[in-house]
Amino acid sequence: MKARASIAARVLAPTRQVKQGLLIALVALGVDQFSKWLMVAVVMDPPRIIPVTPFFNLVLGYNRGVSFGFLSGLGPAGPMVITALSLAVVIFLLVWLWRSTAVWDVIGIGMIVGGALGNILDRVRAGAVTDFLDFFVGQYRWPTFNLADTAIFIGVAVMLIGSFRGTEEDE
Secondary structure (H helix, E strand, O other), rough: OOOHHHHHHHHOOOOOHHHHHHHHHHHHHHHHHHHHHHHEEEEEEOHHHHEOOOEEEEEEEEOHHHHHHHHOOOOHHHHHHHHHHHHHHHHHHHHHHHHHOOOOHHHHHHHHHHHHHHHHHHHHHOOEEEEEEEEEEEEEEEEOEOHHHHHHHHHHHHHHHHHHHHHEEOO
16 A cells, blocks of 8 residues: 555656656757747748758658658558557656656656657647758758657667666766
8 A cells, every 4th residue: 555655646746857857858849849830830931942051951841650751651540550659658758757767867758758749749730740850961861850850869869878877866
């Protein structure tokens, strides 16, 4: 009975680390959604290619799949299947966040959750994820991506770095 009370207390009164992770997720989500709104409503009205540097353009695109267009051929149910899978991953990460005390994990999970939620919102709203960052070298083009994807990538990198540094706890 005492274990149940402890779990309920932890869920109802999240730790400082959980609050920090959720704040990071909220910031990542907000920056992502603002950048997508800005690109669609202001910068890319009308849609066009905007050269920024010799290796970087702003280009409006929509991805119905996941990374690099993977799973884009699932048909009309595709966005809902991907959304359901993404939500399952977010729930798993939130449980991990609630149990984590390592600073690196808290930061990484927060960034991944925020980025995932940004892409989930796009899929729910439009059936596809809004992408606009286009990097290339000569004829080779990296798949177009967005700031949610960037947050996810940085979050994973932070967690990997943390795993090599050991278990540092912030108490």
